[in-house]
Amino acid sequence: MPKEEAERTSQAVSAVKGDLFDTARPGGLHERVYKSLVHAIISGRFAEGDKLPSEAELAMIFTVSRPVVRQALEKLRAEGVIESLRGSGNYVTGLDRLVDSMQEFGVDWSKHAKTMLDDLEFRLVIEPEAAYLAARRRTQVDLNRMRAALGRFEQAHATGRITHHFDYLFHEAIALATTNTRFIDAARSVEFSKDVRSLLIRHLVYFHPVGRGAESIQEHLRVFELIEDREPESARKAMWNHLNASRNRLNEQLQVLRNGLRGSAI
Template sequence: MAGRRASDDLLRTLNDGTERPARLADQVYRQLRRSILQGEIAPGANLPGEIKLARVFQVSRPVVREAIGRLRTDGLVASRRGSGTYVAETVPEMEENVEPPEALDLAAVRDALAELEFRMVIEAETAYLAAQRRGQDDLKAMEEALDAFAAALEEGRVARHFDRMFHRAIAEATGNARFVVALDALESERSPAELLMRHRLHFHPRDRGRAVLAEHRDILRLIRDQDSEGARRAMRNHLERARIRMIGYGPNG
């Protein structure tokens, strides 16, 4: 069910109005591939059909078919006769799905550092307000995101989507939609280099992912206790640690 909801969300967000490149099949392939690698479409999820995807991307069905074929070659999806196309139950490690020459893209690192600087300002205050205003439904959303994060991490699946869900749930707990809009704006199209970098920074090796999870749980505890100052400080420290991990990013992770 979660995988189907993710696919439904994908239909609403894939066509974001960005300019499409000349090779339409490349664009469809990259967007679907990115969504799978980020965990936005869960392992085992049924992809939307060709007709729906063609409508979302405003392309022909043969274009969609070509993109799906490339995903199949990558081992990211598999077709079941009479049933549709499904994401692989085990998505290969992200490093295996990103071209090595892009792995140390310094421009991507600079962009990510600029984003973190912005988030340290915005999300620290978001956590402060969330601690004051959160309701039981907000706490439940945060807990569910962290439980899914922990399960994905231990099973070796992509966890980044659940990290995003946690931070978004905090923004929603403020009751101020502008915070949510600001976070969503940061989730603009990522290059493969950025996806690899973020994955390695936060979740690889697994102990690093567990450290991120522990930081999240500390933030949740403070929000639950309505400790506004503590939540603000914990969020800022969490993002500062992410910044330090990013500055230390290199060939050996």
């Protein structure tokens, strides 16, 4: 590989390693790569039509061999999540087959519903305090990070993309603004504990069809404005209100799904 190309690859890997993938997932080597790739796709980091990093880049990101990466990609192709174009690379084709494969919905449903409710219960304790501290400690860099995440969230929502990744980036930006590693670790633990089915269910519950996604965006904007204005008490309350509203929306849609109307708007 020419020196210039190697340097570009190294720079690309450095840019994405901490942002796109959780590289420490459990399982064998190819399973770890597969789980992280599918999480990035299902959480919305990669949309339909997006090109994945090359095999060489993925091998460097995950510190594995290219045959291991190839095995993970073959599994994604078999599931209809990606397709390979000769001489071009691997592209995301969609999630329809994964959604259709969730016929055990009734079997796994209670477990995944409880996971989502447990997440919100935990976040209702942690994140209002994070918003309070962020309003007191935020810097312009923090505000820029939050504003960028909100913009990407709105854009993804407006185009019908999965918004989970951008939702997470906003909440992570608030945690980062606290400058407290415990809050940052807590925010990331909730994100990366998600398995494939939980992420798919979350998308079906919150944002498919578009439904009440606009409400969530407005709640995020309110939290951001209060952090920007250095209103810690109000920011704490606004974050609690947002997460409680999310819990209410979740419970409403859970009831819809239990009644067999899985595809109805929320």
